[in-house]
Amino acid sequence: MREDRHVTTVLAVANQKGGVAKTTTVASLGAALVGLGQRVLVVDLDPQGCLTFSLGHNPDRLETSVHDVLVGDAEARDVVVGTEEGVDLLPATIDLAGAEALLLMRPGREFTLARALAPILDDYDTVVLDCPPSLGVLTLNGLTAARSVLVPLQCETLAHRGVGQLLRTVREVQQITNPDLQLLGALPTLYDARTTHSRDVLADISDRYGLPVLAPPIPRTVRFAEATASGATVLSGRANKGAAAYRDLADNLVKHWAGSELVTLG
Ligand code: ADP
Ligand code: MG
Numbered sequence: 001m002r003e004d005r006h007v008t009t010v011l012a013v014a015n016q017k018g019g020v021a022k023t024t025t026v027a028s029l030g031a032a033l034v035g036l037g038q039r040v041l042v043v044d045l046d047p048q049g050c051l052t053f054s055l056g057h058n059p060d061r062l063e064t065s066v067h068d069v070l071v072g073d074a075e076a077r078d079v080v081v082g083t084e085e086g087v088d089l090l091p092a093t094i095d096l097a098g099a100e101a102l103l104l105m106r107p108g109r110e111f112t113l114a115r116a117l118a119p120i121l122d123d124y125d126t127v128v129l130d131c132p133p134s135l136g137v138l139t140l141n142g143l144t145a146a147r148s149v150l151v152p153l154q155c156e157t158l159a160h161r162g163v164g165q166l167l168r169t170v171r172e173v174q175q176i177t178n179p180d181l182q183l184l185g186a187l188p189t190l191y192d193a194r195t196t197h198s199r200d201v202l203a204d205i206s207d208r209y210g211l212p213v214l215a216p217p218i219p220r221t222v223r224f225a226e227a228t229a230s231g232a233t234v235l236s237g238r239a240n241k242g243a244a245a246y247r248d249l250a251d252n253l254v255k256h257w258a259g260s261e262l263v264t265l266g
Pocket of ligand 1 (some may be wrong): 218
């Protein structure tokens with residue numbers, strides 16, 4: 001029997017709203033996938049460099065970053081750094097804020113990241129992209145390089161305004177730059193199961209946008225803030241419900257990519 005060719009899954013985590021746990025999801029899911037034995041690369045596409053910082057690297061002290069890769073001054077494999085969590089990181093620095101303007105002037109600008117990652121994709125089982133809080137050219141690069149997109153949503157009133165705009169952007173990317181892009185669904189974050197309010201918001205999202213809601217919801221816990229400050233994810237250190245939720249999510253996604261149905265909240 002012929003052995004299946006190795007296929008790398010590229011997952012974009014996107015929402016133009018800030019503070020919905022995109023970066024937390026990329027770091028924690030990345031660490032959870034490593035825990036399942038995967039080789040994982042995470043890519044920081046936010047000039048703020050929060051993912052880079054939360055994985056123990058100080059953006060101000062890095063010589064090169066994803067910016068150099070996007071503008072063609074460096075190869076991705078030369079810029080990737082290791083982390084204590086076991087994920088590889090393509091880091092960001094504030095330089096990336098200037099990449100947006102440089103990229104805008106180039107033909108095929110949405111494909112820049114996809115092309116830059118192509119030579120190292122085979123080194124990984126999963127690549128997770130942390131998109132910035134905008135629908136600008138960096139997010140378009142993320143969506144164009146990805147096979148799937150996951151949308152973290154905070155379960156609070158009005159927190160999901162803007163979802164319609166994001167879904168329109170995803171559809172445009174599917175029509176124009178990446179016909180294979182699959183919208184996985186929304187991931188409820190900062191979830192408080194004790195309030196009916198959180199549950200109502202979730203039901204409303206799946207009704208209104210026809211968007212699958214991924215299981216499990218990620219509970220609100222103070223452990224995330226503690227972890228970020230220490231340059232590690234919630235998966236290292238003491239057991240907690242946040243880490244358990246991201247492990248279950250990783251398990252759900254890996255099984256889905258192997259052919260099972262996604263576990264959703266209906
Ligand atoms: P984004 O990347 O979408 O802007 P972040 O991942 O940076 O969002 O998260 C925003 C803030 O919320 C951070 O301070 C983070 O520590 C906190 N946070 C994320 N997830 C949780 C959670 N499940 N419980 C409590 N705080 C969280
Ligand atoms: Mg972020």
